[in-house]
Amino acid sequence: MPITAEQQAQIDEERARSQPTRRAVAPGMEEHLYTAYPVLDHGFVRVIDYMGDDAAITQAARVSYGKGTKSVSNDEGLIRYLMRHWHSTPFEMCEIKLHVKLPVFVARQWIRHRTANVNEYSARYSILDREFYIPAPEHLAAQSVVNNQGRGELLEGAEAARVLDYLKADSARAYDHYEEMISDEGQAGLARELARMNLPANIYTQWYWKVDLHNLFHFLRLRADAHAQYEIRVYAEEICKLVADWVPFAYTAFEDYRLGGATLSDRALDCVRRMLAGEEVTQESSGMSKGEWREFRATLDGPAEA
Amino acid sequence: MPITAEQQAQIDEERARSQPTRRAVAPGMEEHLYTAYPVLDHGFVRVIDYMGDDAAITQAARVSYGKGTKSVSNDEGLIRYLMRHWHSTPFEMCEIKLHVKLPVFVARQWIRHRTANVNEYSARYSILDREFYIPAPEHLAAQSVVNNQGRGELLEGAEAARVLDYLKADSARAYDHYEEMISDEGQAGLARELARMNLPANIYTQWYWKVDLHNLFHFLRLRADAHAQYEIRVYAEEICKLVADWVPFAYTAFEDYRLGGATLSDRALDCVRRMLAGEEVTQESSGMSKGEWREFRATLDGPAEA
Amino acid sequence: MPITAEQQAQIDEERARSQPTRRAVAPGMEEHLYTAYPVLDHGFVRVIDYMGDDAAITQAARVSYGKGTKSVSNDEGLIRYLMRHWHSTPFEMCEIKLHVKLPVFVARQWIRHRTANVNEYSARYSILDREFYIPAPEHLAAQSVVNNQGRGELLEGAEAARVLDYLKADSARAYDHYEEMISDEGQAGLARELARMNLPANIYTQWYWKVDLHNLFHFLRLRADAHAQYEIRVYAEEICKLVADWVPFAYTAFEDYRLGGATLSDRALDCVRRMLAGEEVTQESSGMSKGEWREFRATLDGPAEA
Amino acid sequence: MPITAEQQAQIDEERARSQPTRRAVAPGMEEHLYTAYPVLDHGFVRVIDYMGDDAAITQAARVSYGKGTKSVSNDEGLIRYLMRHWHSTPFEMCEIKLHVKLPVFVARQWIRHRTANVNEYSARYSILDREFYIPAPEHLAAQSVVNNQGRGELLEGAEAARVLDYLKADSARAYDHYEEMISDEGQAGLARELARMNLPANIYTQWYWKVDLHNLFHFLRLRADAHAQYEIRVYAEEICKLVADWVPFAYTAFEDYRLGGATLSDRALDCVRRMLAGEEVTQESSGMSKGEWREFRATLDGPAEA
Structure with missing residues (x-):
């Protein structure tokens, strides 16, 4: 379970609060705010804040003084035009802030997208939770024989069982030793910034991640792609659902021109x-x-x- | 006057609208939303949108699940600590979107700050307005004799008068010719992307500019500085007032540690x-x-x- | 003529110097180093420095210890694979530094590419030269009637003549007044940071511009495109020739997959x-x-x- | 030993090669090129390429046509002026490319510096080596009691011994299981992208890291600081030595104004x-x-x- 009862109570409290604002409001996104959507066995994605909506994209493209009298259908047409012609700056005018809980090896791929803001839970300062990603049997795949960096057939029987045993036992033992090393009962207690090095890459971390819509689309195109590693793809797919409800015109254009499109040489x-x-x-x-x-x-x- | 009656009506309409949101709301900033604050003779700054408040900074620094039970005084102390120790990422968690009208030569300095999102009014697509910055007499200064890139004493008498005459006459003539060249009455009409080259650097342009709080502070430190050119400094000073009402703890820390501070070798x-x-x-x-x-x-x- | 005799002598001196280095050397690029290739009527592009070659791209992709024993044909195949699959980071491992002289209205488009390093000639500190871009008659086009931000038919006869007259006379007068205003003979002399505002957007500026190969390709794809404004496209085309001699495998892949390719929805x-x-x-x-x-x-x- | 004999032979071959170039050459850096300087127990830093020298900084600041006749002492004075007044763009005109081998938990801190180019060894594609960071006894410190994210006194006796036993045994076992899981002898063999999750954060990875001098200085100021974690500080200190030989004027100014300086509120x-x-x-x-x-x-x- 990714969320404790106490954390859920904090989330519920946040969701219950409502205040008036003069800013652009995206009703589809308001529904999702703060809710932790589960991903993998202990992870989640939740929206902490957002800026802008579909109209904010065209408003910036037009450098307008108000929402103006342009019709909604004009907005959709302009958004499709902007996406088709690789106009990136209007999409940068929307911003989203997510709270994500994810295994470290996924975080290491994710962070390669540099045009974003990140605050990660500090294992120098705080103690990590005992939560490790253990793949479900249906995702325990062999090295691909056609693609050097992909997965092939599912592992079966004794081989699959042994892998799961190793992953579970090694992470449990690593965490036991982590706790023993940092304990200050009857001993000095190893510095946290050192003790964390014993923890495997399937331990969960979490961060606040803020990104503009253009760079988010770039992330989603690469990570919601069929060739992305499954464990990051499920995060991208969950985010796709949220974005579809936030900026429906932009998301549909993205699906058509990017996710479903292809570049021919x-x-x-x-x-x-x-x-x-x-x-x-x-x-x-x-x-x-x-x-x-x-x-x-x-x-x-x-x-x-x- | 920087704003037409029609534009003001659009702004008023935007300001009159209010909707409920679950997001963090900064009451001080809500007051400013959309209002065009005059800068120079035809320019302005107005806030189009914002994300986050003081609490959003500490919330990200703590990677928290809710607003939590931490006291407001803790928030201020933590924000001062983060600013003092050059922690930049928590301040990146706030974002602001401005609509700015400004002379082209100011825009050329401003755009050198790269970590921001910009949509500028397109002079390839649209016709620029007949609006030029003409310095007030009290800002008509001579080249500094001690600083190679600054201003010295005020110009006086005939010299000042001649400068103003030149600036006014040259820009008026340049705009007349611009209009004549692009006119399609009785002629083909020069392409706008070409005709604009006749316009001087004191013509006004406008853009939507979006930036996170950390990078905005960096901009303000350089541009609200006494050594910045007066014509960009007045924009920075106007933005300082807005930020002070948006994130008062962060702004006060910025004033103490950055604007009013100094680095000693x-x-x-x-x-x-x-x-x-x-x-x-x-x-x-x-x-x-x-x-x-x-x-x-x-x-x-x-x-x-x- | 974009270059004075004194400048040419400095360039010749730079070109005559040769020193041994252990670094990767791109023979095709060494030939071009420092030479000012003319663009438009007073502009130029010249390479000041570069880092890496085709082999540096594959070397980084493989995180290798040496140039290795991989064959050249493997390098080409890997570069094509990387380009086709949108792997951007290996191409970021090459870097180029250019000195460019260009009209201000072109510079304003160019600078929108933010992932680059720029040092521009300072008109606060220095006096700009009397050099203005005046389009050749064969580039004096009307506003397009099918594309809102493009050019259509050529201007002809009296209309073309009047445009050229205006552009020449207005820039000459603006510069005369600029000189008069900043002169300190018998007067204080207006600050340069103010006087420059009288100069039109066809005046030439210059800068050092440094960018990695991935971001350069992005720039070239947009600016060497048939829809780019002619006055920036000629710079992009000149740079394309230089890049083709610098990293021939990467450039050929870029031509096939980006410049000549198309994204289908x-x-x-x-x-x-x-x-x-x-x-x-x-x-x-x-x-x-x-x-x-x-x-x-x-x-x-x-x-x-x- | 961080380097195998075969790798050393590749490095020696690279170092033995020398070619003429017209580019700026930094003799102090040529000496270091390709050599792997050991850091921690299995890590290293080595320079793969560089662009520019001290003169390149002032050349860009002046937007000059040649090396010019300015004296070397002028160069030093200008560099100190630029550093003192936070002019960042001239320092961005120098670039360095490093090959670094480092523990994953150090890499995770390092990568937070976003304005850099990175190609990391891929554990989806390749098999990681059996190399783990085990702290020397003199760096095995307790959690600080005054600083929530630092180290205090050294661990001693049985406590220190137990920590070292855990770190060694857990990483050895994790690697044994990693090898067993990916083996395709008599079984399908787990996908590498999954198997890597069993490996702890003290395993070594490696990457090519390219950064401009301004951003490198920012990295060094934070990571060569006494408050930085020891395991990243030793990398920063090694890089400081290289930079001091590459751009001696800039490095000395950096030491005076940044490393040894302080900002007072x-x-x-x-x-x-x-x-x-x-x-x-x-x-x-x-x-x-x-x-x-x-x-x-x-x-x-x-x-x-x-």
Whole structure:
């Protein structure tokens, strides 16, 4: 369970409070505010604050004095135009602040997105909780044999059991020793900034993460992608749901132009033209490498049927 | 007058609207929202949106689940501690969005602060207004004879009059020609992206500018400084007033530790120690250059009496 | 002429100097170092320094200890793979520093690319040269009637002549007055930081601009694009030539995947699939707006024949 | 030993290579290039590439055409002026690329400095080495009783022995299980991206890290500080030595104005003035909190005698 009763009470108290504001309000997002949506076995994502809505995007693009008399349909059209033509600055005018609880090895991928603000729980100052990510059996996959950095078939039987045993036993023991080392009962107690080094990468940490909508979309495009590691993808997918309710026009445009779109190279466009003209194009005649051709064919074939 | 009646009506409409929100609300800032505060002869600053308040800074520093039971005095103490020890990330958790109207030569200084989001009024797409900054006589200063990039004595008499004449006549003529060139009455009409090149740097532009509180403080420290050019300093000073009402604890700490503080070098600290020990330290015995010593003395002497 | 004889002599002196280094050396770039390549009527681009080469990209991607035994063809394949899969960090491992002389209205577009380092010639401190961009007759275009922020047909006859007259006369007069105002002969002399406001946006400025290869590619994709304003596009095109000689593998991949490529939306990909399956797809049946459909058709049609 | 014989041979090969270049060359840095300087028990820092030297800083500040005729002493004076007045952009004109091997818990602090480029060894793609940081007995300290995030007295006797036993045994066991889990002998073999989660934070990782001199100084000011955690401070100190040989003027100015300097608040400056005027100022009459006063007194007292 990611949240204690006391934490839930604090969240409930926050949610119960309501005050008037003159600022832009996104009703879809107000519903989500502060609620901790579970991710993985002990993690969560919750929205702490947000700035702006769909109208704030077009308002900034127009540098306007008020909400103006432009119709909602104009807003949607302009947002689609801005997304299609890679205008990034209007989307930067919306901002979101999240509280995320996540395993350290996920945090290490996440933090590579540099254009964001972060305050992480300090293990120099505080004691980490005894919470470790243990994969569910249906996510315990083997190294992929076709992709050097992906997963392949599921592990089974004794092999799967042994992996789970190791993960559970090693993290439990590491935490026991962590507690013993920092204890100041009958001893000095090791500095926390040192003791934390004994903890494995599946321990949970948490942070406040603030980012503008343009950079969030960039994060989501990479991390909600099918090739992203499962353990970060589930966070991205949960955030996608929140963003869809916050800025529905922008999110729909993002889905169409980015998440569901694909960039074709000069060579690939040339192949499409030749194919539309009736030519039978092969990898050999395409000018592409084998890997590139395989990816191109996959794009043309589209998402597999269920 | 920086604002037309129509624009004022749009602003009034925005200000009249109020909606409930679960987010942190800064009452001091709500009062300012949307109002255009005049700066220079045609410029203004107005707050379009904000995220967070003083409590949001400590909440992020603590990575907390709720507002918690910590007292307000604890918040102030923690904020002062964070500011004193150069903890920047908690201050990044507040964000502000401004609409600013400003002369182009001021905009060119302002934009050098890169960690911010900007949407500027497009002179490729739209026609600029006939509004130029003409300095008031009391700001018409000569080149400084002691500081290579500053101002000295006020211009007087015929010299001042001639400067004002030039600035007014040249900008009026440049705008007349701009209008003539882009007009499509009886001619093709020059592209706006070309015609704008005829306009001088005292024409007004406008933009939406969004920045986090840490980077805003950095901007204010440099631009509200006595050495900043007057024409950008007045914007910084107006923004200081807004920030003081938005996050009073953080602003007071900023005033004490940054705006009113000074960084002493290793050599300067050594001099202070020797002086406190009773030694008579001179420029020669200080190890400092003449310029450095003059600045050090000015720091010790403090702000001049009125 | 963008360069004085004295400046040219300084450049020649720099070019004549050669020293041994253990660092990666890009022979193609060494040839270009310091040379000022003319752009527009008074501008230029010249390379002041660079870091890395094609091999530095793969070396960083592999976090290797040496240049290693990997073959050159492996380097090219890996670079293409990295580009295709949007791996940005290896390309950030190369850096370039340029000295650019450019009109102020171009500089104002350029500076919007924030992830770069800039030192601009200071008009608070120094006196600007009397050099203004006056478009050649073949670039004097009317406002586009189909694109709100582009150019259309060429201006002709009396209209073109009048535009050139205005641009020349207004900038000459503005500069005369600038000189008169700052002169300290027989008067105090207006502060430079004020006098500059009288100068139009076609005056030339100059700066040192340093950027990593990933962010340079982003700049080039937007600014070497056919929709970019001509006056910035010529700078981008000149830089493209330099980059092609610096990191030939990376540049070729950039040309294929970015400059010559196109991003198709989810809807557009769906249309391509239907068209390849033999269906006659129209704008109405495509689900796209008219503008989007026009752009999609243009992508499929490819670059126009000469 | 941080480096294998094969790696050392690659480094030696790199160092033996020398080519002519027209670029600025920093002789002091050429000496260090590629050499792996040991840090902690298995880590190192080595310079892979650099751009610029002291002259490049002043050249950019002046936007010059050549190295010019300015004397070296002018360069030093200008660099000190720029540092003293917080001019950051000229220092951004130098760049350095390092290869660093470091424990994961140090990497997690390090990466918080966002304005840098990073390529980290991928544990999704590759297998991590069996190398763990085990503190030397003289760095095995207790939690500080005065500073919530620092270290106090050294651990002794049985307590110290037990800590070392835990750290060694737990990391050895974790690595054994890591190897067993990813092995594909007689089993599928767990995906590397999952298996890595079993490894503790004292395992070593490595990355290429590229940063400009201004941001490097910011990093060094925070991480070479006495309050930084020892395990990152030793990296910062090693880098300080390299920078001192690369840009000696800039480094000396950095030492004087930043590393050895201190920022005094408005209140603190007021106290200094009163003390210089002969007043006996106490914490009560200073207007400072107890903690602030303690820090202020420590600044005035200066570094403790050996």
